[in-house]
Amino acid sequence: MNLAPYVVGRDGAFGPAQAAYLLRRAGFGATPAEREQAVRGGLEATVAAQFTLDEGRLATQFAASGVQVAEQCSGAEKLGEELPPLQGAWLGRMVATRAPLAEKLALFWHGHFATSIDKVQLGVAMWQQYELLRAQGGGRFATLVDAVARDPAMLHWLDGNSNEKTAPNENFARELFELFTLGIGHYSEHDIREAARCFTGWHLKAGRYWRNERAHDPGRKRVLGRDGLEDGTEVVAVAVEQPACASFVAGKLLRAFVTDSPDAAAIEEVAGALREEQLDIGATLRRLFASRLFFAPPHRRARIGGPVEWAVGLLRRVGGRAKWSALGGALAEMGQSLFQPPNVKGWDGGRAWISSRTLLARGRFAAEFAYGGGFVVAVDWERIAGDAIAGDGGALVATLADVLLDGQIEASTRARLVAFADSADGGSGAERAMRVAQLLVSAPEALLQ
């Protein structure tokens, strides 16, 4: 069987370290209290809890924010005015949500079906695509791809809306195979041309998908070795049935949830589970999060966190709030502008997150996060640090490292920070906590998620 379960006791413990790891990967990280609750509940219950979509009282608030975004976008007079409210609404939701995995999956699929407002130029359509990715991100992959293929933002983004039978446009067909389902090497140029014919006439009418029969090529096509295909929906079905599809999706899931550099064996294990689950993403993740593969110690710190998950995680850990649209702009400088991926391949992730430009931007966020006063509402460090606020350097550093980084700092970093906190430069009271928090968050290891 693929993805052998992690048996607590036989394979290791489910203590604070394992719980923290699970909650970092399945969500945006947890507070010490949430971590303790997970340990008490046990592995099985904690994994199951990740899959709830219930927002409780927040549901009404989120629905209202969706309406508000649509209004702000419709009222925007200039290009570029739509992006801040879009980014702000999503970021605010990520920080507040009670269902972090749903948001994390939406973020994952946003990078997978990477669509940018720069070309779509319709904020409302971008928000609708986000809601689609959030609602269906944990379901069957085939259903998701079919829905994305008809999604208005996608029909603008890859020119489906202007795909005519007289001379088909290959843009969507190519990326469907190369980036959305199979990966390079598993289709031919002929498959792309024939698939493009199948998607002719997939247009928009009054902002919604419709099949424009006058533009659609009704002829029979041969795609990926299958004869007699007529419509794009059959192309999607054939593509997701290819053996390569499960492997392709498995590699991406592993990069998003486990490690920046998954090996071939791990990819095949997850691909096998995906096939067994008929490409049901939620069912596969449920098995992954409770597997030995997932908890293998080398994976514990094998991911460089992307800017969005990093900043959202920090704010959630301290109950922080921000002027969300300004946070969106700061994240763009760190290399991840939501609703505006760099190209149709999305963000490469891993080491590609890191450049001198993005590192300096992360450093600026670390300062803003610690001191507030700009777009981050000042954090109550006295509350966060508790008794340690007046304790020695060792106690303060341990407490803050526990809250902000699940205690995962290098011994050499800890030693320097303790010396700093105990020195005259460290200051005192809340000021001292802020300074230590800034240094902690801007340390290299703070970027490991």
Add this chain to the structure above:
Amino acid sequence: MATTRRGFLVQALGAAATLPLLPRFAFARAALAAARPDRIVVLLDLAGGNDGLNTVVPHSDPLYLAARPTLRIEAAGLLPLADGLGLRSELAPLHRRFEAGELAIVQGVGYPNPDLSHFKSTDIWHSASLTPTEYSPGWIARVADRPEFAGSGRLPLIMCGGGPVPRAIVGSRGPAPQVDRIDQLRPAAGPEAGAAARVAEQKAIAEAISTSGGSGGAALAFLRDAARATQRQAVQIEQAASKGRASGDYPAAPLGGALRLAAQLIGGGLDGSAYYVRQDGYDTHAFQRDQHALLLRDLGQALGAFWDDVVAAGAADRVVVLAWSEFGRRVAENGSKGTDHGAAAPLFVLGKGVRGGLHGAAPRLDALIDKNLVHTTDFRRVYAALLDDWLEVDSTELLGERFEPVPVIRRSS
């Protein structure tokens, strides 16, 4: 050991007499010690696949006119390059350099079995390998890794502008520095009280983490190196920026800002051997006409302003610009008034050290493969020219194979 006829001649005539028999690369090898880290290559990546046929336009070819019923550019709107060939008027600043003999246009550039994926083809161009892997270092990064270029605190590579850092400038040491705003180069300190101490602590923390003992393994080692390099590079870049000036008339588009920054840093004496700048947006699958014209206008204006600034800084004989795209576009337009991914396309090489004019054969519109143009010049022959004749390093060693340089560089005597 068998003595060949040639070997016999060498022995009989003595080494001096055999020089004319030696292939040209022997000279390139001999020139190795004189690599030119003082010279600069500006890599301008026209990302998305520029429509070469609508950039350097064969306006009189009936096959072109037939393939482009709505997108064709008429001769009247073009600047003359040769009989039947014109440059888009949006590129007027480049045409002036063409007339001055400082712009080389290499026609029909590509590689065998063209890959029509943006990402694969970009990787092929950036790595100079037809079978790139995720870890293939960029071709220019392989140069920058050499001691003559990477020695004593130099910054051999730098990316100007935002967006992802490309493979071309990722070498064995990790990504090259990237800057898009000078005012963002100082490490964040937070409020003034104790700011200097905190910056010093950040630096110390980045240095204190040991490579071997860390539980983060390779990922942490990478982050620590990146943090240390960032602190060091930011100081050097800021110093150069404070000395350099860029006063040209750049367009408001991101390309304008990126090339302005490159001009400022070159003028300020930053000893980088390669600058990487990207202009996005060339993936014109639909309604191409206006979008492509805007892109070319920004390109012409930005490159014109950049060149004026480089000349004003007295650096014109040290700088060469290479502007290329990962592929051209399909010969026949599609039903969306756009063009799908294609193959061969022209590229530009600009500089005082450049042998201007048209190079290579124009691709034939009557001999397409799979509806695409067939390349007449391998792109690695252009790289070979920049390596052998401009940076004066052995292209065979760096490209792993011998490519005859396209004679776009005036060879120094």
